[in-house]
Amino acid sequence: MFAKAFRVKSNTAIKGSDRRKLRADVTAAFPALGTDQVSELVPGKEEFNTVKLYAHRGDAVTVYVSGGNPILFELEKNLYPTVYTLWSYPDLLPTFTTWPLVLEKLVGGADLMLPGLVVPPAGLPQVQRGDLCAIALVGNRAPVAIGVAAMSTAEMLTSGLKGRGFSVLHTYQDHLWRSGDKSSPPSIAPLALDPLDLSEEKGSVQADPALQGDMRRLTLEGEEEESGEVQQMYGEKSLSEASEDPSPGGLNPDPTDSRTLQEQMDALLQRCFLQALKCRVKKAELPLLTSTFLGSHMFSCCPEGRQLDIKKSSYRKLSKFLQQMQQEHIIQVKELSKGVESIVAVDWKHPRITSFVIPEPSPTSQTIQEGSREQPYHPPDIKSLYCVPASMTLLFQESGHKKGSILEGAEVRAIIISYAKKNDLVDADNKNLVKLDPILCDCILEKDEQHTVMKLPWDSLLTRCLEKLQPAYQVTFPGQEPIVKKGKICPIDITLAQRASNKKVTVVRNLEAYGLDPCLVAAILQQRCQASTTVTPAPGAKDSLQVQIQGNQVHHLSWLLLGVSGQWVRSRGFRTQEHGVTCKDGKEELLTSGVRCSSWM
DSSP: OOSSOOEEEEEEEOOHHHHHHHHHHHHHHOTTSOHHHHHHHSOSSSOEEEEEEEOTTSOEEEEEEETTEEEEEEETTEEEEOHHHHHHOTTSSOEEEEOGGGHHHHHTTOOEEGGGEEOOTTOOOOOOTTOEEEEEETTEEEEEEEEEESSOHHHHHHTTSOSEEEEEEEETTSHHHHTTTOOOOOOOOOOOOOGGGGSGGGTOOOOOHHHHHHHHHSOOTTOHHHHHHHHHHOSSSOHHHHTTSOOTTSOOOOTTOOSOHHHHHHHHHHHHHHHIIIIIOOGGGOSEEHHHIIIIIIGGGSOTTOOOOGGGSSSOSHHHHHHHHHHTTSEEEEEEETTEEEEEEEOTTOHHHHTOOOOOOOHHHHHHHHHOOOOOOOOOEEEEEEEOOGGGHHHHGGGTOOTTOEEOHHHHHHHHHHHHHHTTOBOSSOTTEEEOOHHHHHHHOOGGGTTTOOEEEHHHHHHHHHHHSEEEEEEEOTTSOOEEEESOOOOEEEEEEEOGGGOEEEEEEOOGGGTOOHHHHHHHHHHHHTSOEEEEEOTTOTTOEEEEEESOOHHHHHHHTTTSOGGGEEEEOOOOGGGTEEEETTEEEEOGGGOOOSSOO
16 A cells, blocks of 8 residues: 555644544554553654545555654554554564565565465464454564455465465555654564474474574574585585585485485485375365475475485486375376476375374484584674765764764654754744755755755655765674674675576575575575585675575575565566566566565565
8 A cells, every 4th residue: 555655635733632532443443452552552742643645546544643653544444553553562463474575575565465474383363354464574573564364264274375365555664664763673583382282183384394404504604613614615516516425414324224325315205205294284285386395395304414315316306206106196296387296186094194103303313403503593683874974074063973973864863853953944834844054955955956945844854864875784693793884785686597508597695794604505505405506706796605506496595585584685587487486577576475566676
């Protein structure tokens, strides 16, 4: 609704009687809020405005603004909270979870499709069609969008999580959010789950240990323990070639097993296949892409200390192995679209599945897991800042700042407002206008405007000041001191390139700025994608490496980068429809996990 700029009709202060009526409406709309919380949301004496506006599609919307931030909006006599409100009350609405890469498409005006949902171990929240819901990202409970459920939870599960799930009304980074202080979502840890909720008796979806293992391996760069491994892995030699060498990180066969390496890999392949069908795959997930079955289910069932590598088995290819399982009538595989195979049916009562006993983890593997000193990857907190240039020093020197000072957006706004009020620049007839003195004229106006523009609205004045400042940013890794740098931080760049013989490769750049070691990322991608992976110097970038993976691997990258906010990930060149990506009218768009959108933002 607010994906594009809206037109403001009026902006007025709300009266005391209207505040009392609004409190009653909020209490009725959100009974989970207590009396004190409602009074805090709709204050009695603080500044509180009502803004009436028209959205870009013509919808008449009433927005309630407190402390400079929109906290509620009313559409067709229905009240909705904004993301600013939900960050203070994250449990106000039933919350569904999606991937970080989906966020930029929601900001562009797309609705959330059911394939884009992440099903938590405790199952989906119970909602009915038309219920108001919040949408959060994996790893952070702070909502980033508000939408209306297009179907009930029961209907979602019956449909196999296919189709449109939510009509999105408002998102983080849309124009309604931009009308506030533009703060970023806080980091709110997901709710701790009762271990009993993960039992099969309750029919819940199991957590993905392979993904957890992947994220544990994405440790922050600079750790001494891994520096030696990085030096060994880096170079012109590809990581897939390095895996052929006998080493502790390769096949890891059982030394007590008298069988050949190929026979051991065949047995491991059979074990992971049966365990995935018995413990992980649900009937509602069918049809299931064979690549997803391998990457998300079979790899997760691989025991600690072992590595599943189909190329080292007698089957050589996943398709050949699945054909053998189809001949044994365990599964049924069909090519639903050209070149893309899916598992469409499973015989859950097959003797091989029913008789399969899930192996218990060995004491050795438990000891290794408990004694591991690898730390899980935590994405950095990235904050946009502003640097005072020489042309703006006169405006900021009264507040004690000089050339090169680093400020946050809220600090800049406070300084501008204080300067205008201290120098009596607020127009006496219209408080929404600010008169421009010589210093403001020199700092924010163009040369051809200095004799024609005498006053500016507050929002235009603040916007112009921010645009004239130089960009900077602050990166804070957990447990470390913040790092402040000038300029703009480069997003993680994911590009699909075409090589000789029409072969496609996925290239990932700028991982180092986010605490990701390119060599370790490449090693994980090699295992998950079962594809050749190389690490080479990034062209045109000093002391930076790029990871190249054979084929279109956007699905696996979305899993690996789930902790990084979507605003710091840029994807280009993806065109393969079976991976959920299309290209329209020369504009690229990334449709992650079934989310539909109309243009690249």
